[in-house]
Amino acid sequence: MTEAAFIAVDWGTTNRRAYMMSGEGTVLKTERDDRGLTAVEPGRFGEEAAAIRQRFGDLPILCAGMVGSVRGWADAGYRPCPVTIDDLARQLCWVEPGRTAIVSGASHVDGQRGDVMRGEEVQLLGAVAAGLAPADSLLCQPGTHCKWAYMAGGRLERFRTTVTGELFALLRRHSLLADYLGGDVRPGAAFDAGLAAADEGALLGNLFGERASALLDLRDKADIAAHASGLLIGTDVREQRLTPGQNVQVLADPGLGDLYCAAIRYFGANAERIDSHAAFAAGIARIWSLAR
Amino acid sequence: MTEAAFIAVDWGTTNRRAYMMSGEGTVLKTERDDRGLTAVEPGRFGEEAAAIRQRFGDLPILCAGMVGSVRGWADAGYRPCPVTIDDLARQLCWVEPGRTAIVSGASHVDGQRGDVMRGEEVQLLGAVAAGLAPADSLLCQPGTHCKWAYMAGGRLERFRTTVTGELFALLRRHSLLADYLGGDVRPGAAFDAGLAAADEGALLGNLFGERASALLDLRDKADIAAHASGLLIGTDVREQRLTPGQNVQVLADPGLGDLYCAAIRYFGANAERIDSHAAFAAGIARIWSLAR
Missing domain, CATH: 3.30.420.300 (2-keto-3-deoxy-galactonokinase, substrate binding domain)
Structure with a gap:
């Protein structure tokens, strides 16, 4: 052993x-x-x-x-x-x-x-x-705060953090929208419709629309959570101004990772999910061997 | 009498x-x-x-x-x-x-x-x-939820609501940014810098930047609240895609009304604040006289 x-x-x-x-x-x-x-x-x-x-x-x-x-x-x-x-x-x-x-x-x-x-x-x-992931790549790490990291020549060149996950949690717990956000969030038609709404570039207006659309029976209440998640994750991806065909490696577990992959593909780039625990183990082992 | x-x-x-x-x-x-x-x-x-x-x-x-x-x-x-x-x-x-x-x-x-x-x-x-306000006009009513209303021929033709005020309150009370948002919010350099950040169209990333910029001593902690307010109100105004020189009547008390007027002017339109209580009294009196 x-x-x-x-x-x-x-x-x-x-x-x-x-x-x-x-x-x-x-x-x-x-x-x-x-x-x-x-x-x-x-x-x-x-x-x-x-x-x-x-x-x-x-x-x-x-x-x-x-x-x-x-x-x-x-x-x-x-x-x-x-x-x-x-x-x-x-x-x-x-x-x-x-x-x-x-x-x-x-x-x-x-x-x-x-x-x-x-x-x-x-x-x-x-x-x-x-x-x-390649030495020159864009990596995405979704979570409470999502990191978008540009690697160049194997180095961490620059990065940008977004508050997407925290904002969804705040809306779910404390907002006037809270009663509407209890539903399941998974890839599908409601999530995709949220991505399309994100593409309008009007997050503050579309967040209010989540509740109003349910009040006016324009949208099934059970779909609001997935639609709002698509709106937020789509807005996050849209902010990154990905180029068509660009490759993005997503470091995440399947649930959230699959949502980000769907959003990245919606905005015209390629997405591949990779194992974040394996990446951590490889990184910390390398640091350990270099530090000794 | x-x-x-x-x-x-x-x-x-x-x-x-x-x-x-x-x-x-x-x-x-x-x-x-x-x-x-x-x-x-x-x-x-x-x-x-x-x-x-x-x-x-x-x-x-x-x-x-x-x-x-x-x-x-x-x-x-x-x-x-x-x-x-x-x-x-x-x-x-x-x-x-x-x-x-x-x-x-x-x-x-x-x-x-x-x-x-x-x-x-x-x-x-x-x-x-x-x-x-003119019979054909764009009216803005800031608040917990901000209304952007298009009047045409004296009718309420269409409108759009944004969650700007509610979002700022959520961030101030419940978010990881809460400790940084206790400062005064008033027109000035920090608010204007927030408007400029809003013009980047990257709200989710710039909200995280509020905290990180304070952690890295890039921004005075006392300025974060005004900067974040400028970022949010600026994002709200930017979403409305105002045309250069367009007139907007802002129905609000001086505090919040002045912030919205500053943001509307930053994005190239004209802003004038009008008395929301006088407008309510005029409207309800008209409804009363028509209903009798």
Whole structure:
């Protein structure tokens, strides 16, 4: 059996995924739980790491994600674009010297607009390192916040984040539209109609239209959630001004990934879904081997 | 002294404004309170009307606004566009026969998209009836939901509602951006920079940029609220595709009205603020005189 060399932790705001890794970058075991930042009291991250070692073995730990923010274990900073995987490996933030480190995030400044990420940079650079995406490519990572990352020569050249997922959640929980957004969201006619509405470039008006169209019996109430999702995801994709035939690699699980792939194709580009966990494992293994 | 002829009530979701009116349409007295729909239990609207009569006199009452919705006193329906002030006067919903009536709302269907309003139609048609706006004009009513109404030959020809105000409130209360949106919102450099950002047509990305730009010290934290307001209001105005030099009458109080006027001018059109209370009084007086 291959020997475990280190533990990788993709440590986010609400969830956490730990990987037992071999020195060659093979994933030997994984474990997912809800011990994200919001579940850990300040000052108790060391105890969390000790608990992981009890289950996975007494190994070095390499973390990435929001655990490296001011609200996490320690502020691991941001590396400005362009960022290579070597940049990340050279500038780890050691929270337990020689034992536990956090990978920094990435930042990009375009004129007066700034952008930041934490954790996604490992997936992005890992996807290229593992050959899951070309060295020159556009990668899309949907989620609460969606990252659109341009890779060039294998580096993270620039990126842009959108609030699409957070906005849908806000509308679903707190808005006057909330009563109408309980339905299933899946690819299909209602989602496609939402994509077509997105193409009008009038999001603020079309969001009100979701409710009014149901009030006036123009649309089945059960379809509103999928239509609104198509409107939001379509608006997100439309903002990226993709060129016809452009290839986009989507790093996501099937559910949300399939919706983004449908939207990207609607706007004339090609979409391919790739495994975000495999990309993370490849990226963190590469950082580990470069940092040693 | 002019004799009071009826009581007009602009009865909304959270607020209510009562007007003692003369037969000639003069406002003799007004009163504003927070006895909107959400403050009144179902079935107790009659008691509310009786209390108004105790203060204003035993007069007929003519209401408009969300009080005419399924969650209000009674569903007063919607008149489909185009709507004239005579249409409204001819189809009052009498909740206390001969004593108390509610003006219907207005609806507009454009392809698969529906739109509705309640209360604004009285202001819009009243603005034209009172000569505050031309018979052929574009009127803008900012608020939780912003109405953009096209008047033609003095009729309400078509309109479109946007969720701009509601969205800003959601972001301010519940989003990851909430901590950054406590600052003042007023016309000025930060608001104007938000308008310029809106012109990029990338709202979902620029909303994330509000927070990231503060994290990276690219923007003063005190300016974020005004910048985000400019981004949202600018996006709203941009969606309307105004033509250069087009005139827009803005029905609003000074605070929000001035922000919309600044945004409309930024996008190349002319903006003039007009008094929404005067427009309501003119509209409801006209409906009253036509209905008698």
